[in-house]
Amino acid sequence: MSREELSIQYHGLFLPKETHSVNSLKFAQEFSFENDVIAVTYPKSGTVWMQEILPLILNDGDLTQIHTIPNWDRTPWLEETRLAVVVDQLKSPRALVTHFPYHFMPASFHQSKAKAIYVMRNPKDVIVSSYYFHQMAGFLEDPGTFDEFLDKFLDGNLVFGKWTDHVKSWKHNNLGDRIMFITYEEMKEDLPAALRRISSFLGKNLSDETIHTIAEHCSFNAMKDKPMSNFSLVPKIYMDSDKSPFFRKGVAGDWKNHFTPEQLSRFTSTINKEMEGESFSLPWSLD
Ligand code: PPS
Numbered sequence: 001m002s003r004e005e006l007s008i009q010y011h012g013l014f015l016p017k018e019t020h021s022v023n024s025l026k027f028a029q030e031f032s033f034e035n036d037v038i039a040v041t042y043p044k045s046g047t048v049w050m051q052e053i054l055p056l057i058l059n060d061g062d063l064t065q066i067h068t069i070p071n072w073d074r075t076p077w078l079e080e081t082r083l084a085v086v087v088d089q090l091k092s093p094r095a096l097v098t099h100f101p102y103h104f105m106p107a108s109f110h111q112s113k114a115k116a117i118y119v120m121r122n123p124k125d126v127i128v129s130s131y132y133f134h135q136m137a138g139f140l141e142d143p144g145t146f147d148e149f150l151d152k153f154l155d156g157n158l159v160f161g162k163w164t165d166h167v168k169s170w171k172h173n174n175l176g177d178r179i180m181f182i183t184y185e186e187m188k189e190d191l192p193a194a195l196r197r198i199s200s201f202l203g204k205n206l207s208d209e210t211i212h213t214i215a216e217h218c219s220f221n222a223m224k225d226k227p228m229s230n231f232s233l234v235p236k237i238y239m240d241s242d243k244s245p246f247f248r249k250g251v252a253g254d255w256k257n258h259f260t261p262e263q264l265s266r267f268t269s270t271i272n273k274e275m276e277g278e279s280f281s282l283p284w285s286l287d
Helices: 022-030 047-058 064-068 082-089 107-111 123-136 146-155 163-171 184-189 191-201 208-217 220-224 261-275
Strands: 007-010 013-016 037-041 095-098 115-120 179-183
Touching (some): 047 191, 115 191, 146 261, 179 191
Parallel strands (some): 115 179
């Protein structure tokens, strides 16, 4: 099916119908933020990783939630239908995730003390991850060839729109010290150090032992075998791990196995052009 058939449109963006509805988007707009924390990502940048990390940090490394509650209910998406179902069970401070661009955030978010953690991943790896995810997810359009998918990604013709628009929207925020930026690559490079940075942003002073426990449980290998985290509870018609597992590779730099020199040049020149004149620079060179 086409993206149009599989999606609903919301302020010019396409969102998967399977997990989003008019009601869920209304619920998100009316959501009352308090002293919560929300991890923000363009899809395939480390969302599910943060769904694991945040409750562990907020609960001082207590593993109960990650072993008993599926990630989508434990750290729900602001914009998805499950939030309304589980909202009353979430304990304060609540941990959420979102793929919303900044200007889609509800009024209460801006008025509250809620904190945001923006996780950015090298877009060359984002597109590769997304390409495989489009093959396995029954609620997303068939990606076509990698070359065709590259054009869709660069033109913003995918769910949640253009990568550069997403990053720019969150970089130009008015949140002051209520937002921190972190990269997927930084988390891969030294997860305990990343966990310490996130904990301190959230005002949690965790012992080295707790940081070590959290890092162990949030490694790619640990998460890929956990039923509450690896989407094995989702029927195959929606997510078919025989086509490609959700926990696919979990590395930085897999793009090198996918891009031809011509594709790399097309990708780099398009992204660099869109970043021209920006007051911030990207944390990686795209060449
Ligand atoms: S989604 O569908 O938007 O929620 O996907 P998202 O969770 O943002 O991104 C999925 C990619 O993140 C990888 N991942 C991890 N990498 C390293 N360590 C851990 N613990 C981890 N958890 C998830 C996952 O494997 C996807 O990347 P690829 O490159 O496809 O493997």
